[in-house]
Amino acid sequence: MKERWKLLLIILIFVACYYVPWASPTIRKSGLEAFMMLQEYARQHVLTCLIPAFFIAGAISVFVSQASVLKYFGATAKKILSYSVASVSGSILAVCSCTVLPLFAGIYTRGAGIGPATAFLYSGPAINVLAIVLTARVLGWQLGLARAVGAVLFAVITGLLMALIFRKDDAARTAGQIYLPDEEGKGRTLLQDSLFILIMVLILIFAAFARPAPGSTGLWPAIFAAKWYITAGLLVILGFMLKAWFVKEERVTWVQSTWGFMKQIFPLLGAGVLVAGFMLGRPGHSALIPEHYIEMLVGGNSLWANLFASVSGALMYFATLTEVPILQGLMGAGMGKGPALSLLLAGPALSLPNMLVIGGVMGVKKTATFCAIIVVLSTIAGMCYGWIAG
Secondary structure (H helix, E strand, O other), rough: OOHHHHHHHHHHHHHHHHOOOOOOOOHHHHHHHHHHHHHHHHHHHHHHHHHHHHHHHHHHHHHHOOHHHHHOOOOOOOOOHHHHHHHHHHHHHHHOOOOOHHHHHHHHHOOOOOHHHHHHHHHHOOOOHHHHHHHHHHHHHHHHHHHHHHHHHHHHHHHHHHHHHHHHHHHHHOOOOOOOOOOOOOOOOHHHHHHHHHHHHHHHHHHHHOOOOOOOOOOOHHHHHHHHHHHHHHHHHHHHHHHOOOHHHHHHHHHHHHHHHHHHHHHHHHHHHHHHHHHHOOOOOOOOOOOOHHHHEOOOOOHHHHHHHHHHHHOOOOOOOOOOHHHHHHHHOOHHHHHHHHHHHHHHOHHHHHHHHHHHHHEEEEEEEEHHHHHHHHHHHHHHHHHHHH
């Protein structure tokens, strides 16, 4: 961290300590909510979601050749291939907006084009099969279908718009890269490297597998009951792969790369969660901004209601699947169907914590544009859905 930023941070902390009226019950409750949200986040996401994601990002950075990244996600890659892969990645990974960040950082720093990279960034948390199924079951199949179709279209449209707006930057990044042929690891084939990363992705999926809705029957409850046994078996397989396929130098480099992503992302993510908790609180717990104010502002299907729902969803942090019961309560209190879809499309993909992290990876200008595109698209989609659904 540069010295001027350290000085600014010290000044901001001093101002907060000096001027914030901590004697106020509302401020005290908001402060407690901030740390309660951070505790909830640490318990539910760090070990099962973030840590596996960081190791995957480190593996992508070290073991995936730049040529391979450029082939599928590069600025000069075929659009049909790159956007198809990016837009369906969420249905495979089923991760939340915080977990996809290290994966996005990994592919972007390896030379992925801004379009495919941001399509991947949106699709990761937005095209979550479990969340879409739960949405359809709890909130109605119409809203579930609208969410699924909207998420896939948004991933592609967002990526294409980002690529168009920042085409000069992408051209500059491409011009400065060295194009190398795919290289195999030391004694490994491309298949072995792919299997290694696949095992880590499966560990992420099963370790973070959410509890099914009460009363559910079939495959999902069975998978949830066996998730830790499956995860343990995958970890054993991963250990054998590391021992048999990788030399010590490669393992050390992988850990160092993973630690680099952690140092970059964890502080910003923690700060963002604290701010979001202080301002908005956890679901069902009011903080500085009371929940009933939000409910009053998102009734009907006006432009303002949809825009407010999109912006609120973009700022709030939603743990995977928690947006469904939150919306169930909000819709029960009078929230319109259009604003509900707006929040569903903007909320899981964006949050104040991940905005801070994305800004550190690709800059403030690109981050602001990315967030604005999602908010605008979510608002338009909400208005259209509200008009169709009546």
